[in-house]
Each structure stands twice: as C-alpha cells, then as structure tokens.
Amino acid sequence: MWIPNSPGGGYDQTGRAAVGVLDRDNLTGGDIQVTNILGAGGSVAMSRLMSEEGNGNLLMTIGLGVVGSTYSFGVDARPQDATPIAQLIEEQEGVLVPADSPFKTIDDLVKAWRAYPESVVVGGGSSPGGPDHLFPMQLAEAAGIEPKKVKYVTYDGGGPLTSALLGNKIDVGFSGLAEFEGQVEAGELRVLAVSGDERGTGVFADAPTLTESGIDLVFLNWRGVLAPPGISDERRQELIDVLTRMHDSKQWQQALKDNGWTDAFVTGDDFDDFLVEQDQRVASTLKELDLL
C-alpha cells in the first residue's frame, strides 16, 4: 500500500487504518507493506503508480487533494486512467471563524464578502489545488463572488491554520472538521457552516449545511484506493472483494467512528464515474482561477 503523503496526514491515517484491518483479519493471506511516497502533494506517487502498469500487488490511497495536485504540479496522470478500486470515506469541510469574529452566521460572511471581496482574508491547510483551497473558491463562486478576488493564504496543515485563526491573523478558515473538534468544543472557534449534504454529529450538530443556508453547494473531501493501470479484470475483482470484506468488518466501522470519517463505500465502475466527475470539477475551478 502506497501512501502519497507524509506520516500522520489524512492519507496516512486512512491507508494505515485500512491495512490494519486487512492484516488483523488476514484478508489478503499475506503481509502488506505500507510505504509513504512524498512529493508534490501526491503527484509524485501518482505518476509512479502510472508506471507500475500491470502490478497487481500494489494499492495506493487517493483523494481530492491528490487529484488537485496533479493539476497544479502539471503531472499528466488522471486517476480514472489507473484502476479505480474503491472509495472508502468522505469528510465534510467546515467554515470556521474565531469566537470573537463579527461573522455570526454564514449569511453575515457572504454579505460582507460580496460587498468587499478584498476585505476578507481566508486561509486553509492545503496548497492551491487542495481541498481547503478548492472549497472557498467554489463557495465564492456559488455565492456570486469572483473566485479570482478571494484572498487565500496557504498554511502548512491544520495546526498553523488554527493558530492563525486563534490569533486573528485571518478572518475565515476552511478545512476538514475532524481536526478542530477540540477547539470548537472549547468555544474558541465557531463553525459557520458545513459543506456536506447532511449536518455533522457531536459538537458540529449545530452548524447548518450550506444548502440549508441557501447556498447551492455540496463539497466533500473523499479518499479511496487505486491500483496501477493495466491489471487484469479478475485481479481487480479480487481486490474489490478484499476491500468489501474489510469494509464489512467491525474493526473498520470502529476505525470510521474513531476518526470521525463518514462511510462512503463505492466500488468498481461507480467509483470510476465519480472520479471522472471530480476530476472535471477540479479542472474547471482551477481554470476559473487561471491556475491551469
């Protein structure tokens, strides 16, 4: 199993959790080795996966961030050209503000943002092309703000982003919610809205979805598993079966709960179609921003 990012990140957690379940129940009949392949937001791993054509003993975790980075790093490797195996999880993104922010609701934010796009500084934990960057851009577009006018600051992950919010260095943060549970519970950060089609659970249950607030946008970060291109159909089906059994295990359901991930198990051709759709959406957002 290849992980296209560093230890401790989202891809790593998902990949290692999956491998943990596979190993414990011995679903593959052998040991699985986990390797982190760093570089260019996952596109180094992506292009290496493409060159492993026909290797039926290799899997790689993939997600929205990797799709985005293949564009921003100019790597010509589309995920649907590899062999899509399964989508595993989804994660909502949230719109976060510090506790003493003048924005009480998502409406306040959108109104101020529309009136003076330059006056609102937004930040996220991913570089251009990543989920935290795509989300505010798509939100701006849905709310009738020119994405090019959005002032976006890149932070090196959730930690530095939170400290920028707590220190009032930026006005709004866009990021996956799981990392912020503690801050929200302590009342230091407020969630104005969540990006999924349903509200979150626990401390996030009070935050409305964007669609509830009259903004027509559903944005979900997702992660799944790819195999290299050119493997046989039988092998593909075997891999899908293995992951299906993993998904149905109690341990995996527990891992979902522990990490605050939403179950979103999609396999085979449906996952294929989903990847094509996501790929196009990323491309069109980046084109809008002249980043392509």
Add this chain to the structure above:
Amino acid sequence: MENFQLLLGGLESALTPMNLLYAAIGVLLGTFVGVLPGIGPAMAIALLLPVTYRLEPTSAFIMFAGLYYGGMYGGSTTSILLNTPGESASVMTALEGNRMARAGRGAQALATAAVGSFVAGTIGTILVAFFSPALADVAVELGAPSYFALMVLALVMTTTVLGTSALRGFAALFLGLTIGLVGLDLNTGQPRLTFGVTQLVDRLDIVVVAVGIFALGEALWVAAHLRRKPAHVIPVGRPWLSRDDWGRSWKPWLRGTAFGFPFGALPAGGAEIPTFLSYLTERKLSKRGDFGRGAIEGVAGPEAANNASAAGMFVPMLALGLPVTATAAVMLSALQGYGITPGPQLMTDHADLVWTLLASLLIGNTLLLVLNLPLAPLWARLLRIPRPQLYAGILFFACLGAYATNLDPFDIGLLLAFGLLGLMMRRFGLPVLPLILGVILGPLMETKLREALTISGGDYMTLLSEPLAVVIYVLIALFILGRPFIARLRARAEQSADPDEFEDEKELSKS
C-alpha cells in the same frame, strides 16, 4: 506549587518498572532511528502505532517520548562522526562537530551533545509543565510580520560568517538563496527553476542539499587530494569531557536552550532558526578563535537549541491541541486512537495523562543520557577506520539516506549534483556555510513575507504592525550601526587573532 505536585504525581505513575522498560525501548529505538538516515521520529512513531494500541495510553506515550528525544539526539551522532546530518535541525552540529571528530575530539563532541541535550530537554520540559497555557496564548498572537523580522535578523547575522572574502561569501549566500527558490510558488502555483522535473516541484530537501555539500563534497575533495597529501591519521583523544570542556560548554547549553525553547513553542518556529542563531552567537562570542577548527561551543549550543525546541513543541500541542510538527501530529492521532480529543481542554480533562506524559519526557531524557554517555567513546572509535574505507562508508550512508526518504533514485542524482557543487566550492574557496543558510532561510522568509503581504493587501507597513517585529528591527539597526564602533574598540584593544577564517581557505592557500 500545585503544578509541582501534579508533576510529582505524574512521575509516580510513570515510574513503574514496566514503564521504565518501555522508556528504555523507546530511547534505544529512537537513537537507532536517529542514526539511520531517512527515518525520522514521526515515521518511527507511525510505524509503532499498531503495536502500542494494545498498551495503556501511559505506557505508549512514555515509549513515544523516549523515541522522540532519542531520535533528536541520534541525529547528532552521524552529523558529528560522518558529517552527514540526518535532519535539518542537526545541520549546524555537523559544522564544528565533525571538525572536532577529525581532530580526535569526537568523544567530547558526542558527550557535550548528550549532556547539552539532557540539560536543554530537562529545562524545556519543566518550562512546558509550568508555563504552557500562558506561553501558548502569547505564541498565537505572533503573526507573519514577527516571523519575517526574525528571519531578517538571522539573515543579517549570516553576514558575520561570510569568511575572509566578502565577495565569495555573498556569492555563496546568493547561490543558496537561488537554490531555495526551486519549487512551486505557493501563491500562484507557478513552478520555478524546476525545468519540468516533477521531483523538483516540492522544493529541495535541505538534508539532501546539506549532505551533498558537506559529506559528498568533502569526500570528493579528499579523494582528489589523497595522493598528493600524506595520510592524515586521526589522533585518538581522551575519552571524556575535561574540566576545560565543561567550562566551555555550560554557557552555550543555557544560551542554546534560551534560543530553542521559544522557537519550539511558536506554531511556525521549528528547530532550524534557533540552531543556527545559537551557532552564530557562539561563534561571535568565542574568544579562542578556534571556530572552524572544532570549537566545542559550536556543538554544545546548537544541540541544546535543537532539543529545547523539541521540548517547546509540546507547548502548542498540550495547551492548544495544535500539532506543529509531524511528530506532534502523529502523537495527537495516537491520542485520538484512545478516544481522547486533542484540544484546549486536554490539560483540564485529561490532566493525569498530560502530567504522566511530561514526567515520562523527563524520564526518557535521563535514560538517554545514561545510555548514551558511556557509548560516546565507543562511537568515536569509528573514525579510526582507514580513510578510503571511512569515506566509502560515508558515501554509502549519504546515498542510503537520500534514497530511503522517498525510495526515488532521482534523489541520489540530486545528492551527487550537490556533491559536485560542494567540490567546486572547495576548489574555488567559496565558504559552504552561507550557502546552507541561504537554502534554509530563503524559502522560510519568502513564505512569511508573502503571507504578511497577502493579508495586508500588499501594504508594506504591515511588516511593522507587531511589537516583536519592531523590537527586532531596532536590534538589527543597532547591530549594523554598532559594528564600526565595536571594530574601532577592538582595534584599540589590539586583537590579533582573526576568528572568521575558514580551514578550507587555509588548506587552499597552502596547496
């Protein structure tokens, strides 16, 4: 004194024979991981996670703490003995440490690193225990303008290590800054100086650059002169620190701690800036003039700074639940595995665990010293291997390290390219230190400047908008304006020794 009692309580629950065993395993494993190039503490903890899930949280965290400090210390061993820093934080240690090793003082260099790490780690952990919440509140107030000012200060201070020729020094510095430009522009997504190579898009790994320039450049230089020069046998020195060594080390330890801890506590601080601020300070303060030939202060200071910043990392992690390094991120995800939510309430809701963790940091630190101090003379014997074999070993280690991080042969090519650059720089008498500083500082400075300017909408006055930034600029102004004045005072005192000379240049003028 309530905190003190809590810490004692933590020590009590941490000090069981079983936990001591876990701490010892962690420390040994950590040292091993630190010595091996290419695997950092974050990776090691991630690999351990599946195993530790079956342990109690306390035992698991005691093992992690040992592993973390062990890894921080282990990195200095290869820096000193083989001139191959395993991580960016031990680049500065290699400078004087390797010179000491080659002068037969390897054991002393390792010992001062071990004791310095212990002193800094202990002071740092105690500071974390008593001042975390207060420090964390201050730390989040510092924004990009303050960070930028700190970088400017570091850059101004690099001008003191340019060497005898200012022209060559600046050439090396700007070469370093240019190398630092390679990669994707974070704001516009434009690739810079990547020549269409995907592996270059991510900015160059400072460890590959440093190992290439230091270790490979050195090996090639030695190989090129092997026949013309008589074989230089590394003398076997005393095994322990002398009274003089202690006398020279203790102040740098404390100063290094003072540099390292606050940077570690800052959300975007890191260990690079404090280690080289400490190095530069020691160099400036040194009256002996043996910097560049193996000054013990140059190892003691940066090593203490390195470990103090490693301890400082726990301030944002415990007080705010913020992971500021990869290691902290992995530790926090381990907490989540136990059903504990990291966040500002960690210190109140799970006080027992936090205090046990702090206590285990102290234990891990002590064990590290106990295990490693006797090993220092043994390690130092490694250098008695004959030169051709020793340098072959260094080349092997350097390549393994470059390859192991990403399993990509491209990185070895990159390493060789920087090795050649290092050889050319030695050939033409360019000092290597300014180049390394340029590579480290350039990208950090750029990121912070652009973050500040994006937020302010391009208004440069924002750089003066934070009190700390203003204070630092005043210091810089004093430093620059005060220099001619100090120089005149010095001339009057008729100091003859010139401490700023590089050994490389001397060798060059001899040959």
